[in-house]
Amino acid sequence: MRLDVVTIFGEYLQPLQLSLIGKAQAQGLLDVRVRDLREHTHDRHRTVDDTPYGGGAGLLMKPEPWGEALDAVLADPPEDADPRGPVLVVPSPVGEVFTQRAAVELAAEPWLVFACGRYEGIDARVVEHYRTRVRVREVSLGDYVLNGGEVAVLAITEAVARLLPGVIGNAASLTEESHAPEHDGLLEHPAYTKPASWRGLDVPAVLAGGNHAAVERWRRDEALRRTATRRPDVLARLDPERCDARDLAV
Numbered sequence: 001m002r003l004d005v006v007t008i009f010g011e012y013l014q015p016l017q018l019s020l021i022g023k024a025q026a027q028g029l030l031d032v033r034v035r036d037l038r039e040h041t042h043d044r045h046r047t048v049d050d051t052p053y054g055g056g057a058g059l060l061m062k063p064e065p066w067g068e069a070l071d072a073v074l075a076d077p078p079e080d081a082d083p084r085g086p087v088l089v090v091p092s093p094v095g096e097v098f099t100q101r102a103a104v105e106l107a108a109e110p111w112l113v114f115a116c117g118r119y120e121g122i123d124a125r126v127v128e129h130y131r132t133r134v135r136v137r138e139v140s141l142g143d144y145v146l147n148g149g150e151v152a153v154l155a156i157t158e159a160v161a162r163l164l165p166g167v168i169g170n171a172a173s174l175t176e177e178s179h180a181p182e183h184d185g186l187l188e189h190p191a192y193t194k195p196a197s198w199r200g201l202d203v204p205a206v207l208a209g210g211n212h213a214a215v216e217r218w219r220r221d222e223a224l225r226r227t228a229t230r231r232p233d234v235l236a237r238l239d240p241e242r243c244d245a246r247d248l249a250v
């Protein structure tokens with residue numbers, strides 16, 4: 001997978017050189033290219049922002065540098081690019097809330113381009129223009145306000161890259177995680193390791209009993225119970241076709 005990230009704060013993306021994502025790049029599973037928006041300005045001050053039409057506080061990011069920067073990215077496609085081009089992912093407080101389902105969808109793409117806004121955001125015509133050329137997804141990490149898109153790119157990149165074959169050593173674990181489609185999107189059950197007793201707290205006996213069917217039933221029950229108490233919205237989306245009577249009784 002090729003990832004292009006356009007930003008004015010390239011150093012924010014340094015964590016992508018670490019740990020599993022860094023290793024994935026070294027293995028050639030991921031090709032991350034961070035591009036400086038200011039390389040696409042032509043004035044002495046390398047200006048990327050200006051005052052908003054109609055007034056209002058703060059400054060907006062000008063469309064011209066973005067147009068030049070994104071055109072340069074699109075002119076340099078990877079060999080395995082989709083004929084439709086990349087998905088342009090634009091972190092934004094007004095975007096679709098990013099979910100594991102979106103991570104799975106983006107992980108199926110050979111090429112993602114991220115546009116990291118700053119200040120009060122990017123001139124609306126940039127997204128409007130590129131919707132005519134590529135698939136655009138405006139994405140939000142959640143209902144809180146950040147100062148720019150770079151933190152979202154780090155989160156989205158990690159969520160997507162870990163789904164790529166070869167990035168996570170034990171791929172089987174991916175299907176048992178919270179929000180995994182294979183796990184019906186449920187929250188994970190509580191997990192325990194040795195010692196069997198710690199500060200008067202014991203590991204549930206069923207987990208040490210050696211009865212795998214009982215362990216699986218307990219884990220499913222606990223996942224349903226946790227989801228029902230903490231994320232009833234997720235439980236509401238559970239496909240009844242994938243539940244048995246005991247699931248629904250929890």
Ligand SMILES: CN1CCCC[C@@H]1Cn1ccc2ccc(-c3n[nH]c(N)c3C#N)cc21
Pocket residue numbers: 091092093116117118119120121122139140141142143144145146147148149152
């Ligand atoms: C603060 N400042 C004035 C109010 C509007 C946002 C602006 C800052 N800002 C500029 C570009 C940009 C992109 C994403 C986000 C963002 N906030 N919350 C999320 N879940 C986000 C995502 N993903 C914030 C951004």
